[in-house]
Amino acid sequence: MNETMSEEFWQGVEQFNAGQFYACHDILEALWIDSIEPDKTFYQGILQIAVGLYHLGNHNLRGAMILLGEGSNRLRRYLPSYGGINVEELFTESVDLLKALQQESLQPMANNKLAENQARLLPSISLSKL
Template identity: 60%
Template sequence: MMESIPSDFWQGVEQFNSGQFYACHDTLEALWIEASEPEKSFYQGVLQIAVALYHLSNRNWRGAVILLGEGSNRLRRYPSTYSGIDVDELLYQSAALLSALQKAGAEKITAGNLGEDETLTLPKILIVNESGD
């Protein structure tokens, strides 16, 4: 199945994992526009999480929280691994970040005063070998 995944998707994964969230959004949005289901909603879920992280980098707590939730809800419809990525792990990491953001509250994020003991771990997309090798 991994050979049928567009190379642009892998470019988007690389951008996501290197913190280039706006570029990732652009790359995946181009795929999303052209895709049909079930890939269309999958791409949309991943790009919504990327945009959430972009909002977070701009200290937009509300945008980050909303899009983390929307992207995660969309990805919950997919199996544990899909299109060569570990969906469960992305959902787990996204939920942990969402929980930390909700606990911290908008004031701390927008003021930029998260203490050293309150580091936010950003999700990474893990690539899996679906053939079972």
């Protein structure tokens, strides 16, 4: 754990990694509302990715793509790591998933390989090694 990030943040990280995206959203939204830069945009980026994954779980492909794109874009300025988080890995995994979703949306009649590989494609949040 990183001393600079709150206990609530780490709880949100645990929820994200457990696939509890709505619960993660609730925690990170509360932190985001009360925070200032540079943490504010960092929280918002992770929050948007979590909501995108929540939409994906509800088969809202368009909502998932929009929020994965917005969240990933917000995290760019925090590469390679921030607050003890390996942002580079989260960013790369989120962009990879977004690309897969975009390809899926262009070929809706094709075999749904995304569903077969969904667990493998879901981003996770890991600690920075720096």
